[in-house]
Amino acid sequence: MTNGHIPFNQDRINSDESEGAFNEYIDNQLNDLIEGILTDGNIEEFGERGSDLIIEMDDIQPPTFVYGDDGRGGGGGGAGPGGGGGKMSFSLPFEKLMELIAERLELPDLKKEGRGKIKQVSYTFKTFGPMGVILDKKRTFKRALKTSVATGVYNPDQNRYDVSFRRRDRRFKLPQRVEKPKFKAVVFYMGDISYSTYGERLELEKRLVKFIHSWLDYNYGPNSVEHRFFVHDAEAYEVMPEDFYRVANAGGTRASIVFDLVAQIAVNEYDPATTNFYGFYFGDGELFADDAKEIVTIIEEQMVHIFNRVGVVEVQPSRSSHLNTKISNRFRRDRVVRLGELKHKKDTIDVIKKLFGERPG
Structure with a gap:
């Protein structure tokens, strides 16, 4: 059998046992894929953002239909799973993948009514x-x-x-x-690129940012979402997406300046009444006490009233990290402000649920 490529479709071929086994095998492979993403945090399985996911399977041959004059009609002519059929690939649409993951994680559809509509x-x-x-x-x-x-x-x-x-x-x-309805969303990604943030921390950030990027595109439509990236060390400035993960060599860091910059851009470059704002900050949480206190003030006075979501994720925080503690003291039950702690790859899914899951009233 030559390598094949078929599109994934919800319609099932179920005319005989061979075809039923084939469809069951496909479902099992999809379940294994989703389980791997959710259990191990393998978000890199997504492939390119917004594109179909190509899944390869070994040792399977899809059923074929044979037509002839021998009176037998069309039947499942191929071997089922385990038949030594070689390798086959099929494409899983990006929307279907996100739908399956959202269903398993019990993530709600993002609110599109009211502000920003x-x-x-x-x-x-x-x-x-x-x-x-x-x-x-x-x-x-x-x-x-x-x-x-x-x-x-x-x-x-x-x-x-x-x-x-x-x-x-x-x-x-x-x-x-x-x-x-035309929904316009703007996502602000804020990252600490001071000398204390490097290596595995940045890799963990990349994985989480990739999911956020895909999740918001899935909810609003990729052409309705603008993604902007900001970094800070001792200063704050906007960068291209590929520069978001480049580490600076500056020794000091001050995070409140990037929160203030994003808040100012939101009200000066967009109409808060017709725009859905999302802001996500990634850092190790090691800030001076007055810096953390100023961040709380900026979120409370400039962001929480116009943003759909403000997420703060401490990535591999040390014992001296206290940013989330300061924010939690003020926004413990807030529906807009969400906090997460990302220590290992397997924490990724838990952080996603904290950022986007339903919060009890």
């Missing part, structure tokens, strides 16, 4: 009726032709080619009001 109202001619202003000539002709055939007015066998148009045959285009 823009409705584009248009009138399209989607319905048709016997009365109106704009005549649909194509539909009218089809109905008139059917009537003429039924009454014998149109009968080519007897050289009758007339088409009779009656009043009841006429069909008019009717305008229908259509409201198309």
Whole structure:
């Protein structure tokens, strides 16, 4: 068997036992894939963001249908799982992958009602009726032709080619009001690139950022989300995505300046009434006490009232890390502000649930 590539589809082939075994094997492989992502935090399994995930399977041959004159009809002609069929690959759509993961993690759909919702109202001619202003000539002709055939007015066998148009045959285009929600979201990623953040810490950040990127694109649509990246050491500034993980050699760090910069950009470059804001900070949590206190003030006074979510994740925090402790003292039960601690790869899924899961009231 040559390598094959088939698209994943929810419709199942279930006409015989061979095909049923094939579909069951596919489902098991998908379950193993999702389980690996959720158990081990293997978010790199996503592949390129927004693209279909190509899954390869060994030792399987898909069922084939054979048609002939021997009276046997079409049957499952291929070997089932374990039949030594070689390697096969199929594509799992990005949306389906995210749907399966969201279902397993019990992540709710992001709220799109209220703040940040823009409705584009248009009138399209989607319905048709016997009365109106704009005549649909194509539909009218089809109905008139059917009537003429039924009454014998149109009968080519007897050289009758007339088409009779009656009043009841006429069909008019009717305008229908259509409201198309347009959701615009902006995501601010904030990272500490001081000398104390390096190596495995940055790798853990990359994995988590990748999921956040994919999750928000899945909810709003990739063309409706703007992703912006900001870093800080002793200063704060915006960078290209590929520069977000580059470590600076500055010895000092001050995180409140990046929170203040993002808050100012949100109100100065966007309309808070029509934009969904998301802000996520990643650092080791080692800040001066006055810096952490200022972050709490900025979140409380400038961000929490206009942001859908503010997430602060301490990555491999040390014993002297206290940023989340300071924030938790003020926002312990807040629905907007979420905190997480990422020590190991397996913590990734738990942090995701804390950032996006439902929080009891």
